[in-house]
Amino acid sequence: MMTTANRRRRRLAAVAVALAALSGLLVQVAVGASASVPATPTGWSLVWSDDFNGSANTLPSSNNWIIDTGHAYPGGPGNWGTGEIQNYTSSTSNLSLDGSGNLRITPLRSSSGEWTSARVETRRADFKPADGRILRIESRIQMPNVTGNAALGYWPAFWALGAPYRGNYWNWPGIGEFDIMENVNGINSVWGVLHCGVNPGGPCNETTGLAANRACPGSTCQAAYHTYRFEWDRSVSPNQLRWSVDGQQFHSVNQSQFDATTWSNMTGHAGYFLLLNVAMGGAFPDALAGQTPTAATVPGRPMMVDYVAVWQSGGGGTDPTNPPGGVDARSTIQAERYQAQSGTIVETTTDSGGGQNVGAITNGDWLRYDGVDFGTTAATQFRARVASGAGAAVSGLIQVRLDSPTATPIGDFALGNTGGWQSWRTVPANVSGVTGTHTVYLTFSSGQPADFVNVNWITFSTT
Structure with missing residues (x-):
């Protein structure tokens, strides 16, 4: 079980990751020309x-x-x-x-x-x-x-x-x-x-x-x-x-x-x-x-x-850093490719395909994805690749909100322990029909002050 001290170290690591990501972005912009x-x-x-x-x-x-x-x-x-x-x-x-x-x-x-x-x-x-x-x-x-x-x-x-x-x-x-x-x-x-x-x-x-x-x-x-x-x-x-x-x-x-x-x-x-x-x-x-x-x-x-x-x-635009159509809602959106976050970390995953996942997620944390393009055909389902090593009494909700972290969720699902922090499963949830381009927030709600979920990727679909 994660202690307060361990969690604090993970939070500090998250700050370091965020700073490194910002530094990497600046390098990318400099090289881009x-x-x-x-x-x-x-x-x-x-x-x-x-x-x-x-x-x-x-x-x-x-x-x-x-x-x-x-x-x-x-x-x-x-x-x-x-x-x-x-x-x-x-x-x-x-x-x-x-x-x-x-x-x-x-x-x-x-x-x-x-x-x-x-x-x-x-x-x-x-x-x-x-x-x-x-x-x-x-x-x-x-x-x-x-x-x-x-x-x-x-x-x-x-x-x-x-x-x-x-x-x-x-x-x-x-x-x-x-x-x-x-x-x-x-x-x-x-x-x-x-x-x-x-x-x-x-x-x-x-x-x-x-x-x-x-x-x-x-x-x-x-x-x-x-x-x-x-x-x-x-x-x-x-x-x-x-x-x-x-x-x-x-x-x-x-x-x-x-x-x-x-x-x-x-x-x-x-x-x-x-x-x-x-x-x-x-x-x-x-x-x-x-x-x-x-x-x-x-x-x-x-x-x-x-x-x-x-x-x-289907995305549109000529600027890959900020295309008008943004990211396609029906593509596999890697969790770590957020534009902003609160309270989480990025870590290496052992899930199929490798790469990274977002972890150390607890009540009140959130992830933000800008310019998610749902197109003109309404998306009605949300799927997330998630894992949890939370204790037996710890669970929470993964919620999808549009354009504000405090907006009414358009869909959610509950998750408890899946067998480990790298024991992955894909969980579907219905969402209110969405069209157009939106800022998508993943928000996390739990009644316990403990980590309860890792996220590898998300996607939206019509079925």
Whole structure:
């Protein structure tokens, strides 16, 4: 049970977090003038981005990225399940910012013949379009500038994996994989691939997947930067998945190609996390060139990444820090992404997808989210991802209010102990029909002066 002294220390920590967040905001504003992420298109909202600004020979932001190391996930299939041979490291020789706004992933070969390289994945694992919206995932990348025999075994990729893969590692391909950009052996071509269903065979023809490829427009994929984009469109029926390079679509699939179970397993979970890596050798390059890499393969040719960004349709505006439409009410709103709060802290979560949650919440605390856009179709349900390790006699209400922390709640639900502060469950509640754009307050009410809930995320829907 938390003592008053412990709680006071957590409150002081919350102040430090808030100051750090403010400091980070100031840094972001200062950097923003030279940032390379494109302006948010009108009618869209920026969900997440990284422009890789920072000092040369430093690692990418640990707030945004997890660095994978070794030859496998702990307890997962060897050689990352693909037969690739390299050892992934966190060395800045393999993974670093270049000081000019790019991420550099460089495969190297040691004097003993061991290949090393790098692989990173986003901490967030909830990239998914709200119902009726389009999610756009995009990166500007120059593939390793190497061709011919010197390129045999190079396998750069920008891709996404379904969130349930984290911590399981044996549920592929059912949870879904979107390969936004794949390339092997220095060929002037980009492959877009969907993996799903069962292995082998199934509706996605595993292990090959449903694939298409084309040459990069204009300059080769290796000689210049190109923009690789994937769109998950829930605004049309049947839903569509689309791949493009430099704005030119070259691959698409739609929901009607799959049975309901396959589509649900691939799209019905919390969302996806994004990955960037350069593998060496493995099933794909070997299938086109025999055993790779070879003695002729040249090390030291990096994949260069200018930015990664995720947008969602329906937000509106060109200023990602304050779009007129704000955040989409039907998206997954991470609890820690509030604009203001009272009495809470931010801490690391073990919930699926990782990241952070808001904690130390007790009677009278609140969280504020500005510019939440409910659109013209009334939202009638609220869902929150919550956990509680409160004592047996401690419980409270999670309340939703609009535009004022003292307004009459439009909906609420009660919560007691869920089995622990990281024992998560998703709880629904009805809310009065809401349209338009509002400031949303989460307020917390309890008859006991003790912490009673942690919150990971919230969302609104019509059903």
